[in-house]
Amino acid sequence: xxxxxxxxxxxGSSVLRTPADLPEAVHEIYREWRAGRRVVAVVSALxxxxxxxxxxxxxxxxxxxxxxxxxxxxxxEAAAVQLLALALQRAGIPAYALAPxxxxxxxxxxxxxxxxxxxxxxxxxxxxxxxxxxxLPGFAGTDAVSGETTVLGRGGSDLSAxxxxxxxxxxxxxxxxxxxxxxxxxxAAAGPPPRRYLRLRYADALRLDGGIVQHKALRFAAEQRLRxxxxxxxxxxxxxxxxxxxxxxxxxPATTAPLRVALLGLGTVGAGVQSELQRQRExxxxxxxxxxxxxxxxxxxxxNLALTDSTDSLLDQDYDVLVDLTGSSESSRWLRRALQEGxxxxxAGKEVVARExxxxxxxxxxxxxxxxxxxxxxxxxxxxxxxRQLARxxxxxxxxxxxxxxxxxxxxxxxxxxxxxxxxxxxxxxxLAEADPSADLSGRDAAWKLAILAEAAFGTPLAPExxxxxxxxxxxxxxxxxxxxxGGVLKLVASACREPDGRLHAEVAPLWLHPEHPLAQATGAxxxxxxTPEHGPPELWCATGAGRWPTTESVLADLLDxxxxxxxxxxxxxxxxxxxx
Numbered sequence: 001x002x003x004x005x006x007x008x009x010x011x012g013s014s015v016l017r018t019p020a021d022l023p024e025a026v027h028e029i030y031r032e033w034r035a036g037r038r039v040v041a042v043v044s045a046l047x048x049x050x051x052x053x054x055x056x057x058x059x060x061x062x063x064x065x066x067x068x069x070x071x072x073x074x075x076x077e078a079a080a081v082q083l084l085a086l087a088l089q090r091a092g093i094p095a096y097a098l099a100p101x102x103x104x105x106x107x108x109x110x111x112x113x114x115x116x117x118x119x120x121x122x123x124x125x126x127x128x129x130x131x132x133x134x135x136l137p138g139f140a141g142t143d144a145v146s147g148e149t150t151v152l153g154r155g156g157s158d159l160s161a162x163x164x165x166x167x168x169x170x171x172x173x174x175x176x177x178x179x180x181x182x183x184x185x186x187x188a189a190a191g192p193p194p195r196r197y198l199r200l201r202y203a204d205a206l207r208l209d210g211g212i213v214q215h216k217a218l219r220f221a222a223e224q225r226l227r228x229x230x231x232x233x234x235x236x237x238x239x240x241x242x243x244x245x246x247x248x249x250x251x252x253p254a255t256t257a258p259l260r261v262a263l264l265g266l267g268t269v270g271a272g273v274q275s276e277l278q279r280q281r282e283x284x285x286x287x288x289x290x291x292x293x294x295x296x297x298x299x300x301x302x303x304n305l306a307l308t309d310s311t312d313s314l315l316d317q318d319y320d321v322l323v324d325l326t327g328s329s330e331s332s333r334w335l336r337r338a339l340q341e342g343x344x345x346x347x348a349g350k351e352v353v354a355r356e357x358x359x360x361x362x363x364x365x366x367x368x369x370x371x372x373x374x375x376x377x378x379x380x381x382x383x384x385x386x387x388r389q390l391a392r393x394x395x396x397x398x399x400x401x402x403x404x405x406x407x408x409x410x411x412x413x414x415x416x417x418x419x420x421x422x423x424x425x426x427x428x429x430x431x432l433a434e435a436d437p438s439a440d441l442s443g444r445d446a447a448w449k450l451a452i453l454a455e456a457a458f459g460t461p462l463a464p465e466x467x468x469x470x471x472x473x474x475x476x477x478x479x480x481x482x483x484x485x486x487g488g489v490l491k492l493v494a495s496a497c498r499e500p501d502g503r504l505h506a507e508v509a510p511l512w513l514h515p516e517h518p519l520a521q522a523t524g525a526x527x528x529x530x531x532t533p534e535h536g537p538p539e540l541w542c543a544t545g546a547g548r549w550p551t552t553e554s555v556l557a558d559l560l561d562x563x564x565x566x567x568x569x570x571x572x573x574x575x576x577x578x579x580x581x
Contacts, residue, residue, distance in 0.1 A: 004037065004132075005038070007032050007038070007172045008165040008168070008172070008174070009029065010043075010157055010175045012177050015178055016044065017046065017047040022087040025041065025043075027234060028176065036385070036389045039133045039134070040133075040164060041136070042136050042137075042138040042157055042160050043135060043137060046080050046083070069111075070140070070148070070150050073140070077137035078100055091380055091549050094132060094133065095131055096131050098134070100137045101149070105119050105160065106143070107141035107150045111150045114141060116159065119164060124164075124168065132541075138161060140152075140156075156216075159217035161173060161217075174228065174230070179230075181231055182196070182205065182212060183197065195248040195251075199240050205218050213230060213241075226242075227240060227243075236564045258281065258284050259566060261277060261322075262322050263323050264314075264323065264328075265324070270289070271299065273325065273552050273556065274286060274305065283563050287319045288308060289307055289308075292309065294307055294308075315338065319343065320562075322344070323345075326349070327434075332352050339367055341369075344364075344370045344371070345360075345371050346375075347376065348373070348375035348551060350449055351439075351448050353373045354452050355464065357373065357452060358461055377449045378529070379543065379544055380544050380551075381529065382541075383541070386531070386539075387399065387531065390531055391457055391459070396498075396533050398495065398497030399529060401529040403449040404440055404445050405527050405545030406437070406525065406546050407471075408522050408545070409427050409433075414475060432546045433546075438473075444469070444471075446494045450467055451463070457531075462504055468507035470508065472492055487514075488513060488520075493513070525546040
């Protein structure tokens with residue numbers, strides 16, 4: 001696989017105060033990954049965990065000291081790592097999580113104020129080659145001589161992140177705090193607003209209070225001439241610390257009102273999106289939701305939401321962005337109305353994007369709106385963004401993918417001897433299949449996604465009807481058993497390539513694959529995309545492709561991009577230099 005740009009993100013205890021804050025870290029990690037970067041997430045203990053552990057230790061007689069106390073304090077980071085890993089798993093984002101003794105960070109010096117001296121860089125890079133996200137504990141390490149647990153002093157996770165970024169030659173490192181940068185003084189204190197630093201030289205940063213960035217970490221960065229940023233999760237502003245001349249600005253009061261959302265559909269994904277929008281009330285306000293059946297029982301969290309069974313009446317209201325999660329035959333009309341009125345739109349609809357995506361994008365440009373549709377392909381897999389980034393880098397020869405997480409789940413269950421009808425019922429119960437699964441079973445769902453990706457890869461619209469298609473509705477457990485007996489694995493594979501004469505060839509079909517083929521190793525509701533450029537090695541991308549939270553993550557990423565654009569910020573994308581790396 002080609003070398004992929006790497007970012008180190010450090011999540012401090014002021015950001016991750018409780019487990020309820022973990023989705024913020026997930027969104028930030030996903031933001032980087034879908035921009036084309038691998039991520040090392042360095043995590044502090046949640047909230048006041050370290051203080052509470054210290055208080056408990058002081059109650060002991062005699063109180064622990066040295067390596068004993070370091071082992072106790074390191075448990076806070078170890079727990080935070082595993083909690084973030086679970087949150088990433090729920091969102092369908094592949095990640096490895098390492099305990100303090102596994103991260104390969106070796107230290108020297110006092111056990112409670114050690115300094116990092118080495119890192120198992122090759123081991124970490126091997127893990128990042130297999131999965132796009134690596135979650136590591138900050139603050140803690142292992143003594144290079146004794147093998148005992150050590151910690152890097154108060155605020156030591158900052159130093160962990162900077163040291164890891166330097167050794168791994170990361171393209172960026174951002175320390176995420178509860179402020180959008182460094183200020184001359186506390187912006188929450190009484191008095192006129194302080195100036196915020198846009199850029200800050202190392203020496204000037206060391207003159208500030210060390211409560212935001214550990215001074216030991218700053219001195220390390222200065223010695224290594226390592227540039228890094230200090231900012232907040234989801235934000236579009238940060239202070240860059242490095243060698244450039246210090247520069248400040250007087251921040252203007254935030255005037256951006258929450259993005260007003262009209263939500264169509266409160267099914268499996270819609271309910272997930274609504275719960276996230278409700279959690280982010282400073283960014284989003286749901287003006288109402290259109291549903292098919294007002295009598296259907298709803299979760300308690302939806303009781304205060306204005307519901308209607310008339311989509312047109314909802315669209316008569318004043319809103320900023322339409323979110324269509326219905327997959328309805330009426331989606332085209334609703335999206336066209338919103339875009340013609342100059343509003344933005346986000347859709348997870350596969351068929352409408354496959355058939356009318358180009359026309360809808362032209363309509364959006366004509367009237368000053370935007371249409372984002374990442375969730376139409378891949379669930380948590382940023383398939384559309386990835387194909388676009390690679391196409392900008394150079395021509396793509398072909399791509400092959402497991403594009404239906406639902407079908408992949410069903411084929412796994414058939415392999416286990418479960419009849420298709422029972423497997424479908426199981427998938428529906430888990431939120432992996434629609435009430436009407438015919439689009440998945442017939443291969444139409446995969447064909448729609450294939451058409452969307454083919455246009456992004458080759459720059460040529462591809463009508464879904466031109467795709468050769470065979471589904472899995474006819475398969476039975478005996479068919480999967482026969483394939484296994486022959487030494488193979490059966491997967492529903494979507495493929496597209498440009499022929500030597502310039503024509504596009506695309507097909508969806510169940511294929512016999514060798515067990516070591518990258519696509520054969522997809523399990524459950526996983527999606528995989530194997531992209532072969534004209535020049536360079538193939539690239540494999542994997543993530544969960546179906547279910548409430550993976551699709552919610554993709555929809556929310558589009559909404560957060562719109563929120564940042566509304567604030568005048570740029571959407572994160574790989575730079576030309578990074579894309580060429």
